[in-house]
Amino acid sequence: MSTTTSHTPSGSEGRPQAATATGARPARLIRNESTTEIPVHLLFRDDPGPDGTPPRPAVVGRRQGTGELPRASRPAERRHPLPRVDPELRERPARVLPGAAGVLAGACGVTGALAASWWAGVLPPLAVQALRLPAPADPGLGPAQWAAYAGAGLLGAAGFGGLARGRTGRAWVVGLFGRYRGTVRRTGLLWVNPLLRRRRVDVRLRHWRSEAMPAADPGGLAVRVVVLVVWRVRDTARAVLGLEDHERYLRECVEAALARVPVEPAVGSRGGPAVAGEALTRLVAAETAPAGLEVFSVRPLRAEYAPQIADAMQRRRIAALEARQRASMLSSVVDSVEDTVTRLTTRGLVELDDSERKVLVRDLTVAFCAGRGERA
Structure with a gap:
């Protein structure tokens, strides 16, 4: 049995490859400088696997042309998602009728009550003479008359009790037995189901000027900042039903943003606290959007150092x-x-x-x- 040694081309001199006898698989080493995989036998895993198969060699990758192993990539930082309101809770228009329908229903209820009174014979004689009504055939308060009174009363109460006046910049969030039924943004005289619970919401463009709130400058020194927030309610269902108090939530979001964004007092610098306005606006708008609030700007009006410094x-x-x-x-x-x-x-x-x-x-x-x- 003879053993031969084959030499590589000129580009790989000094790197011989040993060939064993015919039929035996050679032990492969690094072939050349462009090798990207190195078979490494696991010396401490000689035992076969649970199914009787021999252990597989591990493959360690490295950079092409070098002996350096790839650096372990850092795990991506897990960002905690913002709290989300129920995705099914979205603003939708409520079913309402024009105010004329409520007035007509109330008038019909009053007319029915007068007719039931005439039928029962309890209508005053002066009213009978003024309306030129004939005398009732069977006067008296019986079951039929009481049923007519009840029907007329319910119709009148539903007609007049459901009348509402819609105003520009105001909306109603209505619900029935704890379930959201829609939002009323229409203006004028409307008729809304009197059984629905109404919650008035201000949807106009609003501004809020805060008191002096704690913050920090780029150097970490304590600063007192007064901000002006321009905002409005975009989704009334999420703002009213998804939060206990959306105005308080907005104030706390602004305070939390000031704790993360440094604000530099306007002393000998160009811009001063206005430099942090864009960062504050983006941060507060992103945190309040899931709650149905739309923030247009968060502007620091005044920033000064704390009294102790x-x-x-x-x-x-x-x-x-x-x-x-x-x-x-x-x-x-x-x-x-x-x-x-x-x-x-x-x-x-x-x-x-x-x-x-x-x-x-x-x-x-x-x-x-x-x-x-x-x-x-």
């Missing part, structure tokens, strides 16, 4: 302002001294060696600084 920040701002002023003045003085010395030497008015030049620069600097200090 306001004095320290004031001193820091004054010191920074003075430092900038001194730096500006020194730069101006140096430019003036340089220009003066350059003109004197280039025009040949004076001839100065190094020591005389240093003395002249020092004297000019002192003179210019003293003059600018007096003017300041």
Whole structure:
């Protein structure tokens, strides 16, 4: 039995591959630099599997052309979803009738009550004479008369009791026995089923100016912020039935957003608290949209540091302002001294060696600084 050794092409010199006898499967190693898989026998899993099959070698991937293993990817951060209201709870129009139908039904009920009174003979004689009605054939309050009274009373109560006046910018959320039946956004005289429970909702564009709320600046210092929120109720069913108090929920969402978005007081900076307005608007609008609220803007009106650090920040701002002023003045003085010395030497008015030049620069600097200090 002979064993041969085959050599690779010139591109892979020094990397021989050993071939065993015919019929035996060679032990494969790394073939070349472009290998992307390395068979690795699991040394600690020699036992066969539960079904008697031998263990399979693990395949470890690596980057092409290198011996580096791929880096383990970080698991994606799990974002907690926002609380969602019942998806089936959506605003839909309620069934209502024009107010003329309620007035007609109420008038019919009153007319029926008068007719039942005439039939029972209890209508006053003056009314009978004024209406020119004949005398009833069988006067008296019997079961038929009481039934007529009940029917006329129910018709009149339903007709007049269901009348409602719809106003622009207002809506009613109506329900029957705890079940949502729709929303009434129509205006004018309407007739609504008197058995329905009505909840009035303001759907106009509204604004809310908050009190001073706690926040933080980009450096983590405590800030007191006053914000102006422009909003309205978009889905009345979710805002009224999905939340206990949608106005309180909006205030708490604004406070939570201020705890996450830094607000910088407008002191010596361009924009100041208005820089955080867009971030606050996006954050609050995303959190309140599932609750049926539509937020148009959240604008910080005023931002100031908390009382316990306001004095320290004031001193820091004054010191920074003075430092900038001194730096500006020194730069101006140096430019003036340089220009003066350059003109004197280039025009040949004076001839100065190094020591005389240093003395002249020092004297000019002192003179210019003293003059600018007096003017300041």
